[in-house]
Structure formats: structure tokens, C-alpha cells
Amino acid sequence: MSEKNSASSIPQPEEKAAEDRVYVASQWQLMWWRFRKHKVAIISAVLLILMYLTIIFAEFVSPYDPRINHRKFLYAPPQKIHFIDRDGKFHLRPFVYGYEGTMDMETLQIRYAEDRDVLYPILLFARGEPYKMWGLFDSDIHLFGVPEGGTIFLLGTERQGRDMLSRIIIGGRMSLSIGLVGLAISFFLGVFLGGLSGYFGGLFDVVLQRIIEFLRSIPTLPLWMALSAALPPRWTVVQVYFGIVVILSLIGWTGLARVVRSKFMSLREEDFVMAARLVGASELRVVFRHMVPSFTSHLIANLTMSIPGMILGETSLSFLGLGLQEPAISWGVLLKDAQSVAVLAESPWLLLPGIPVVIVVLAFNFLGDGIRDAADPYGR
Amino acid sequence: MLKFIIRRLIYMIATLFVVSIVTFIIIQLPPGDFVSSMIAHRAALGELVDQSEVDALRSYYGLGQPAHIQYLRWFGAILKGDLGFSMQWNQPVKLLIKDRLPWSFGISLISLAFVWAIGLPIGIYSATHQYSIPDYVATFFGFIGLGVPNFLLALLALWIWFQAKGEVMVGLFSEKYMMEPWSVAKVGDLFRHLWIPALITGMSGTAGLIRTIRANLLDEVRKPYVMMARARGVAERKLLVKYPLRVAMIPAVSTIGWVLPSLFAGELITSFVMGIPTLAPVFLGALLNQDMFLAGSIVLILSTLTVVGTLVSDILLALVDPRIKESV
Numbered sequence: 146m147s148e149k150n151s152a153s154s155i156p157q158p159e160e161k162a163a164e165d166r167v168y169v170a171s172q173w174q175l176m177w178w179r180f181r182k183h184k185v186a187i188i189s190a191v192l193l194i195l196m197y198l199t200i201i202f203a204e205f206v207s208p209y210d211p212r213i214n215h216r217k218f219l220y221a222p223p224q225k226i227h228f229i230d231r232d233g234k235f236h237l238r239p240f241v242y243g244y245e246g247t248m249d250m251e252t253l254q255i256r257y258a259e260d261r262d263v264l265y266p267i268l269l270f271a272r273g274e275p276y277k278m279w280g281l282f283d284s285d286i287h288l289f290g291v292p293e294g295g296t297i298f299l300l301g302t303e304r305q306g307r308d309m310l311s312r313i314i315i316g317g318r319m320s321l322s323i324g325l326v327g328l329a330i331s332f333f334l335g336v337f338l339g340g341l342s343g344y345f346g347g348l349f350d351v352v353l354q355r356i357i358e359f360l361r362s363i364p365t366l367p368l369w370m371a372l373s374a375a376l377p378p379r380w381t382v383v384q385v386y387f388g389i390v391v392i393l394s395l396i397g398w399t400g401l402a403r404v405v406r407s408k409f410m411s412l413r414e415e416d417f418v419m420a421a422r423l424v425g426a427s428e429l430r431v432v433f434r435h436m437v438p439s440f441t442s443h444l445i446a447n448l449t450m451s452i453p454g455m456i457l458g459e460t461s462l463s464f465l466g467l468g469l470q471e472p473a474i475s476w477g478v479l480l481k482d483a484q485s486v487a488v489l490a491e492s493p494w495l496l497l498p499g500i501p502v503v504i505v506v507l508a509f510n511f512l513g514d515g516i517r518d519a520a521d522p523y524g525r
Numbered sequence: 526m527l528k529f530i531i532r533r534l535i536y537m538i539a540t541l542f543v544v545s546i547v548t549f550i551i552i553q554l555p556p557g558d559f560v561s562s563m564i565a566h567r568a569a570l571g572e573l574v575d576q577s578e579v580d581a582l583r584s585y586y587g588l589g590q591p592a593h594i595q596y597l598r599w600f601g602a603i604l605k606g607d608l609g610f611s612m613q614w615n616q617p618v619k620l621l622i623k624d625r626l627p628w629s630f631g632i633s634l635i636s637l638a639f640v641w642a643i644g645l646p647i648g649i650y651s652a653t654h655q656y657s658i659p660d661y662v663a664t665f666f667g668f669i670g671l672g673v674p675n676f677l678l679a680l681l682a683l684w685i686w687f688q689a690k691g692e693v694m695v696g697l698f699s700e701k702y703m704m705e706p707w708s709v710a711k712v713g714d715l716f717r718h719l720w721i722p723a724l725i726t727g728m729s730g731t732a733g734l735i736r737t738i739r740a741n742l743l744d745e746v747r748k749p750y751v752m753m754a755r756a757r758g759v760a761e762r763k764l765l766v767k768y769p770l771r772v773a774m775i776p777a778v779s780t781i782g783w784v785l786p787s788l789f790a791g792e793l794i795t796s797f798v799m800g801i802p803t804l805a806p807v808f809l810g811a812l813l814n815q816d817m818f819l820a821g822s823i824v825l826i827l828s829t830l831t832v833v834g835t836l837v838s839d840i841l842l843a844l845v846d847p848r849i850k851e852s853v
Contacts, residue, residue: 358536359543362835363828366790367808368547371824374812375554457674461794464676465809480677484798486693489684496684499677507672 176442179519186515189508196505200317204276206288207311208297211474213274215296215306217246220492221257223301223309231261240266244296254491265295301494303482312474313498319475321505323390323459324452330394332448335401342402343409344432350406357399365396369458373467382473389468393458397451404447408440442520449513453506460502476502529843537836544828545603549596552821567612603825609818613811618822621807626826628697629803632796633788635719636727640784644731648738649770655743663735670732675791678725679798686721697801722799726791730784737777745769778842785834789827 167175180186199206209215226239243260271290277283291297300309342353369392376388412418421435462468463477464484471478476498482488483495560582585598602609608618651660687693697718698711705711745751746769754764796805804823811819 355536355539359540362540362786362832363544363547364786364789364831366793367824367827370808370812371551371820372554374815374820375551453672461674461676465794465797467809467812480680483680486683486687489680490687493684496677496680499673499680502674502677503672506674507668510671 172442176516176519180515183515183518185511189511189515192504192508193512196317196501197321199314200321203314203318204278205284205286207308207314208273208287208290208299209308209311210274210276211307211311211315212472213307215298215302215308218244218257218296218298218302218306219246219255220304221246221255221298221302221306222492223494224296224298225259226267226299230264236266238266240264241291241295241297243294244298263295265291265297267291267297300497301492303479303492303495309479309494309497312479313476313501316474316476316479316498317501319386319469319473320456320459320477320502323386323393323475324455324509326387327390327394327397327455328448328452330390331398331401331451334394334398336405336444338398339402339405340409340432343406344413346410353402353406357402360396360399365458366461368396369393369462370465370467373462382469385469385473389459389462390455393455397455400451401444401447404443405440408443409436412436412439442516446513446517446520449509449516453509456502456505456509526843530840533836533839537832540832541829544825544832545600546596548821548825548828549599551824552599552817553592555815555817608822611811611816611819613814613816613819618819621819622804622822622826625802625804625807628801629789629792629796629805629827630830632719632723632726632801632803633785633792635723636730636788636792637784639723639727640730640734640788643727644734645738645774648735649742649765651735651739652742652746652773653765663739667732667735670728670730673728675725675728676794676798678728679722679795682721682725683799718801722792722795722801726788726795729791730787733784734777738773741773741776742769745773775842778838785831785838789831 170178215221221244224241224244226241227236228239229235230240243263243265244257245260246255246257248255267289268291269289270286271292272285273287273290275283275285289297298308298310300313302308303312338353342350372392372395373389376385380388418431418435421431426434459468459475460477460480463470463475464480466481469475469478479498480496488495560579564579585602599609606619608622610616611618611621614621647663651663654660683693697715699714699718746765748769751764751769754768755761759767792803793805793808795801796803797809800806804827808820808823810816811823
């Protein structure tokens with residue numbers, strides 16, 4: 146486009162405006178335009194925003210209280226949503242049939258069947274079990290539900306008859322937030338230590354590099370497992386939560402520190418840094434006003450890619466019984482119930498909490514890819 | 526070259542030293558010293574504990590003395606081959622680990638072989654047939670390996686196996702061969718059980734390798750020297766293997782050292798889910814019961830294996846690519 150814009154040809158006003166836009170656009174605008182073209186990254190971003198919104202309003206979105214036992218519905222399989230009733234009549238509003246369990250006297254197992262005589266329409270903003278939103282105010286309005294007498298276990302129930310969908314939604318609160326809190330800690334450690342190491346170099350740099358190499362060369366999972374097993378058993382859920390976050394980020398910061406260090410090392414030699422020094426800018430101003438902004442986008446991409454590791458770490462630890470434990474609810478805690486083949490063979494829906502884990506991990510990876518491509522000024 | 530190896534050896538010894546300190550800290554983490562928890566454990570089992578035995582143990586491990594003396598005692602015992610005593614199993618740790626370590630190591634090695642045997646050809650095929658259907662399939666599997674955690678894959682494998690065959694796939698041998706002496710049929714049965722955990726353990730590594738090889742090879746085949754060779758009439762296959770593939774493989778080879786920790790971790794969690802008698806169930810049990818000598822020893826052994834493996838891969842890499850030596 147630079148050819149067309151030469152002075153010899155007079156561009157049309159609109160065309161010119163579009164081209165000028167590129168020249169005057171800020172770095173962030175350019176990145177946003179490139180990022181928009183990355184379809185998968187956009188879809189991932191939308192998915193992640195939806196998931197985080199869901200966990201923020203978890204009590205409202207989930208149809209049941211995740212801690213209430215429904216004693217008549219132990220290990221009930223997922224209920225089906227219907228549009229067409231048994232007479233072949235189409236209902237615009239989806240509905241579920243009545244749901245009942247009967248004990249098989251021979252095997253002593255409970256078999257669940259739909260009762261086709263009763264129809265429960267699925268209502269939006271239905272009244273259901275009371276809850277306390279964010280622990281602050283009371284309500285009993287759920288995003289969706291069925292009238293009194295009906296049940297809506299869309300993803301089935303577990304051994305104590307608690308609704309799986311509600312548990313997965315509330316569990317996301319722990320699993321998804323652990324990634325963000327851990328990220329904040331690794332971000333601080335990585336940028337601070339990596340920055341010092343790259344900016345000043347010398348002995349500090351050598352020592353830090355050895356520490357990072359050490360942390361990268363030992364198998365993380367056994368170390369995580371050993372450290373979380375050492376958390377005092379008397380700790381409350383909140384304490385264990387932060388304990389796990391700290392353990393995960395103690396190792397997670399190394400990758401970030403490496404990136405920050407190498408960026409600082411190359412930028413240190415750049416002319417614009419020298420220029421800033423020459424006009425008398427203080428060290429802090431050189432770092433935060435001149436150096437950091439030039440690799441912020443890189444940092445963001447790197448951070449995005451490091452969240453999945455933390456989420457997987459928490460899920461694996463809790464799955465093994467070393468991380469969060471009941472009564473805490475996280476995806477790993479939920480998957481712990483699916484450990485034995487005997488349970489899985491009868492109730493495969495207990496594996497469902499694995500699906501959001503996979504979606505989140507992939508979405509963060511795609512999003513990170515998209516940001517990295519968009520942030521690369523030499524990219525296509 | 527010799528200078529390079531010596532320098533890496535010194536690094537390795539320093540790393541192992543730090544590993545031993547971390548292990549020692551892990552062993553010390555639970556409240557109370559391990560002799561008193563051992564006494565409590567034995568007393569709970571209804572065994573009488575002899576006071577002279579307690580005193581002997583205390584002085585052997587230097588309990589009550591400053592931490593660095595305790596560390597030196599413990600480290601000295603390890604150098605003599607004494608890894609301590611497992612309270613939970615009432616056995617020396619060494620005996621417990623001796624039987625199981627080869628399985629853990631074996632599964633990890635088979636996984637490594639899988640990673641390369643599967644990842645390399647698929648990566649090459651994806652790069653040479655970019656945007657073909659197999660390429661998309663490979664990319665899709667790459668994402669599965671990336672996004673699905675090991676334990677979930679293992680659970681799924683168990684469930685699918687159960688649905689398909691109606692039997693539970695657990696352990697290394699079928700019931701029929703469990704107590705039999707070694708024979709060809711038993712080895713065959715072993716491999717029938719081993720390939721699934723090995724494959725699952727190597728899944729994320731394979732996915733990573735496919736991505737790396739594909740991306741590097743695509744970059745490499747666009748370079749002028751490839752066109753040059755083609756113009757000279759070098760056969761397409763020979764051309765690929767002889768020049769760009771070698772260059773494309775370098776970053777993949779250099780990360781073997783980093784793949785090892787993830788393989789050990791993957792093996793741990795996969796074997797635990799699939800009930801394979803490797804170090805995994807013992808390690809987890811030791812952690813849950815705060816049997817810290819056993820847990821610490823396993824951390825120490827896995828870390829040592831990883832560090833040594835990294836050293837070997839570094840040296841191999843320096844042999845393959847002379848440029849590495851200067852930069853390290």
C-alpha cells in the first residue's frame with residue numbers, strides 16, 4: 146500500500162483515510178486488527194469470557210445448590226431435554242419428564258426412568274433452592290429450573306445425589322481462579338527477578354540462571370505432590386487454596402523470568418535506551434517508561450500460555466487427593482470420584498468435569514497463540 | 526569437547542547437591558521428627574518400641590543436633606546406599622524401591638520411544654503435506670495431546686477398555702500370568718498391557734514433537750539451499766532427509782532433557798490411575814501417610830534420573846551439533 150500512497154497519484158479521500166489509519170494507529174490498535182483475523186483465538190476469547198462470567202455468577206447460573214443431597218437421586222444419569230412429547234406434539238418451550246428411581250431388588254441397584262405422564266417445562270429465572278449470592282445477599286432465583294415437584298439433573302448426580310452441573314459450575318470457581326491468582330504471583334516473581342537479572346547481569350544473573358535451570362531440570366509433579374502433602378492437615382479450605390497456589394507458582398515463574406531476562410538483555414543495548422539515559426532519565430524511568438512497554442505484548446502472550454499449566458496442576462493434585470479436598474469443590478475434586486472403573490462403568494457421567502478442563506486448557510493455548518502472532522510486528 | 530563435558534558434569538553435581546537439600550527439607554517438613562512419628566506409628570499398630578532402639582536411631586540420624594549435621598548424617602547414609610526406613614511398610618526404603626523403579630523407568634523409556642516413533646514421521650508427513658486431511662488429523666491429535674491431562678486420558682482408556690471388552694484393565698499382567706515364571710507368552714502379555722500406559726504417558730510429548738518438527742521443517746524447506754539442491758536434481762526424499770530434516774530436528778533433540786521430567790510425571794499419574802505397580806502408588810501412599818523417608822527418596826531418585834538424563838542428552842546434542850558447545 147505504500148506504493149499507492151506516493152505523492153504522484155492522488156488517492157481518493159476514503160481510501161486515503163483507511164490507509165492513514167494504519168499510519169496513525171497506536172501499537173495496540175495494530176495488534177487488535179491483526180488479532181481480529183485470528184478466528185480461533187477470537188472464539189477462544191469469547192469462550193473464556195463466558196466461562197469466567199459463569200463462575201462469577203455461579204450461584205445464579207447453577208440450577209441447584211451444589212452441596213445439597215437429593216437422597217432420592219443417587220448416581221442418577223443425566224436427564225434428557227425434550228421438545229416433542231409422547232403424543233408427537235411439538236413444544237416451543239423445552240421440557241423434561243418426571244424422573245423416578247426404583248430399586249432393582251435383585252442387584253440392589255437403583256434404575257432411573259422417565260415418567261412420561263408428567264411434563265415439567267423448563268423455565269427461565271425459576272425459583273428454586275435458596276442461596277446466598279457471593280455470601281452477601283439472599284435469593285432463590287436461578288437462571289433456569291423446573292416447577293415444584295420436577296427435577297432437572299442435566300448432567301446427572303453423584304454418590305450423594307448432588308447435582309453434577311451445579312458442582313461443575315461452582316467447581317470452576319476454584320479451578321479457574323487458581324490459574325489467575327497463581328499467575329499474579331508468578332508474574333510478580335518472574336518480572337521482578339527476571340528483570341533484575343537481565344538489567345544488571347553480573348553475579349545475581351549467574352545465580353538466578355542456575356536456580357532457574359535447577360527448577361526446570363527436576364520433575365515438577367513429584368515436587369508439587371510432596372510439597373502439597375506437607376501442607377498442615379488442619380488448614381481451612383482457603384488456606385489450602387492459597388498454599389496450592391503458592392506451590393504451583395513457585396515453579397511456574399521460571400519460564401516468564403527467562404523471557405523477561407532475555408528481553409532486558411537485548412533491549413539494554415538498544416539506541417533508544419541509551420538515548421533515554423543520555424537525557425538523564427532515572428533507572429526506574431528507563432525500565433518502566435521505555436523498556437517494559439516494548440515487550441508488554443510478549444509478556445501477555447507468555448502469561449496466557451502459562452495459565453493452563455496451573456489449572457492442570459491444581460486438577461491433577463486434587464485428583465490425586467493431595468490438593469483441595471472435600472468440602473471444597475474443584476474440577477479435580479470432582480474427578481477424584483471417577484477414579485475407579487467400577488464407578489465409571491455404572492456412572493460414566495462422573496467424567497464430565499474433564500470436559501471444561503480440556504476446553505479451558507485449549508482455549509488459553511489458542512488465545513496465547515493469537516496474541517503472540519498479533520504482537521509480532523514482523524508477522525504476516 | 527572434554528572441557529564441555531567436564532563443565533556439564535560440575536553443573537550436574539551442583540544440581541544434585543541442591544536436589545538433596547530440597548529432598549531433606551521435604552523429609553523434615555511434617556511436624557515432629559521422623560523417629561517420634563515412627564514410634565507413634567508402631568505404637569498405633571500395637572507394637573512395643575524398645576527405648577534402646579529409639580536411642581540408637583536418634584543418634585544414627587543425629588536428631589536433636591543442628592540441621593546441617595542432620596543433613597550430613599542423612600546424606601552420608603544415602604551415599605552408603607541406605608535410603609532410610611519406611612514406617613508404613615515396615616521395610617527399608619531401598620527394598621521397596623528396588624522392585625518398582627525398573628518398571629517406572631521402563632515405562633518412561635518406552636514412552637520416549639513412542640514419542641519419537643510416532644511424533645517424527647507424523648511431523649514430517651504434516652509438513653510435507655501441509656493442509657491435507659492427514660495434516661488436519663495430526664493437528665487435531667496434537668491438540669488432544671496438549672489439552673487433555675494424562676489422568677483423564679488414562680481414565681478414558683480404562684472406561685473404553687471396559688466398555689469394549691467387559692474386563693478391567695489393571696496392572697501389568699493378566700490374572701493367568703500373574704504368578705507364572707517368565708516365558709515368551711508372559712512377555713507378550715506384558716507388552717499387551719504396557720503399550721497403553723506408555724502411549725498415554727507420551728501423549729503430550731508426542732503432540733509437542735509433532736508441532737515442533739512440523740513448524741521447523743516448514744520454515745526450513747522454504748530456504749534457498751533446498752531449492753538449490755532441488756535444482757541440482759537431488760531426489761525429493763533424499764533431499765528432505767539429508768538437509769532440512771536434520772536442521773529441523775535440532776530443537777526437538779535439544780528438548781529431550783525437558784521431556785524427561787514430563788515423562789516421569791506422566792508415568793506417575795498414569796500408572797496410579799491404571800493400577801500399575803510402579804513407584805506411583807507407593808509414592809502417593811507415602812505422601813498421604815506422611816511416610817516421608819519413602820516419599821523423599823522417590824523424589825530424590827526421580828530427580829537424579831532426570832538430571833542424569835538431561836546431561837546425557839546435552840552431550841549427545843553437542844556431538845550432533847557442534848554449534849551448541851560454544852553457546853553453553
